[in-house]
Amino acid sequence: MLIDCDVEGPNSHIFFKEPMVKFKDVSIPAPKFDLEKCTLCGKCAEFCQYNAIAITGEKLLFFEELCHGCGGCKILCPDDAITEADHQIGIIEKGGKKDLMLYHGLLNIGEPFGVPIIRELKQFADESKTTIFDSPPGTACPAVEAMRDSDFCILVTEPTPFGLHDLMLTVDVARELGTPFGVVVNRDGIGDDRVERYCTGEKIPLLAKIPNDIQIAKLYSRGMPIVEGLPEYKAVFSGLYDKIREMV
Numbered sequence: 454m455l456i457d458c459d460v461e462g463p464n465s466h467i468f469f470k471e472p473m474v475k476f477k478d479v480s481i482p483a484p485k486f487d488l489e490k491c492t493l494c495g496k497c498a499e500f501c502q503y504n505a506i507a508i509t510g511e512k513l514l515f516f517e518e519l520c521h522g523c524g525g526c527k528i529l530c531p532d533d534a535i536t537e538a539d540h541q542i543g544i545i546e547k548g549g550k551k552d553l554m555l556y557h558g559l560l561n562i563g564e565p566f567g568v569p570i571i572r573e574l575k576q577f578a579d580e581s582k583t584t585i586f587d588s589p590p591g592t593a594c595p596a597v598e599a600m601r602d603s604d605f606c607i608l609v610t611e612p613t614p615f616g617l618h619d620l621m622l623t624v625d626v627a628r629e630l631g632t633p634f635g636v637v638v639n640r641d642g643i644g645d646d647r648v649e650r651y652c653t654g655e656k657i658p659l660l661a662k663i664p665n666d667i668q669i670a671k672l673y674s675r676g677m678p679i680v681e682g683l684p685e686y687k688a689v690f691s692g693l694y695d696k697i698r699e700m701v
Contacts, residue, residue: 454582455549456574457557458599459589460567465555466548467676473548473557479570481522483540486513490534497526497535521566543570571598592622600627604701606634607660607693612644617651624657633700635660637693658700661693 457465466473484497484506491513498506498513505519506526517540527535542564549555556577558570567589575598578584588599600606606627610620620636627634635658638648642665652659663669663686672682680687 454577454579454584455553455555455587456577456584457555457587458571458574458595459587460543460558460560460570460574460595461589463557463559463587465587466546466557468678469549469555471548471550473546473555476545476547476556477573478541479543479545479558479573480539480541481520481566481569482524482537483517483520483522484515484526484535485538486515487534487536488513490532492532492534494531496529496531500525500529518563518565522569542566545570545573567595568598571595575599575602591619592626596623597626597630600630600632603632605697606632607637607697608634609637609639610648611640612638612642612646612648614644614647616644617648620648621651624655635697635700638662640665658696660696661689663689 455465457463493508493511493513495508498508503519503521505516505521507514507516520540522540524537527537541561543558543560545556545558547554547556556574558567558574560567560570575586578586586599586603589595608620608623608627610616624634636648636652637660641662649659651657666683668683669679672679680690
């Protein structure tokens with residue numbers, strides 16, 4: 454099973470001929486304010502860490518696009534002036550093929566917070582099957598949520614100063630989460646050996662190196678998996694899988 458958690462720009466589906474179809478809506482609870490009950494005490498605005506609520510003079514302002522749907526304002530309101538209604542932030546689509554099911558999420562344009570969609574996506578993981586979560590890049594909340602509670606994390610980097618910088622940040626996140634991890638070097642040959650030296654010094658398993666091969670880029674642009682267009686890479690990925698199975 455493959456679950457693409459990059460809800461701002463999912464692209465795993467390009468490797469499948471089968472179309473994706475809408476599976477479900479994803480919503481978060483958004484506060485609704487009863488201004489007849491509200492005394493403008495400001496407790497909700499003080500609590501909100503995302504500045505979605507503000508009290509200005511004799512007015513309450515609510516910026517729905519900043520709300521993360523945590524529900525804290527409703528709990529804290531002493532006047533029972535806040536109720537909640539669903540606010541749709543995106544959808545989940547389903548596709549893939551019989552022997553490899555694919556789910557991905559799509560965050561609505563203008564919505565700032567994709568973590569609830571990622572949480573919904575992860576509910577479809579089948580414990581009886583090998584499930585791959587395709588994480589969004591970086592170390593922000595969406596990437597952390599995708600990594601959380603996984604059995605193993607593959608950190609993909611490039612042998613450049615920029616790649617090493619981001620790798621070091623992601624290693625810190627994986628260690629904080631307590632998730633076992635290893636490194637795959639992509640586009641090997643374009644930079645230097647600092648990534649490898651870092652992994653050696655930090656005792657991080659270097660799982661595989663994928664060369665900077667223009668044929669891989671051409672296959673990717675056509676939506677064809679590497680192992681179909683270049684069968685010689687099958688050994689690289691089967692070896693990667695075997696190494697991970699030995700470590701978890």
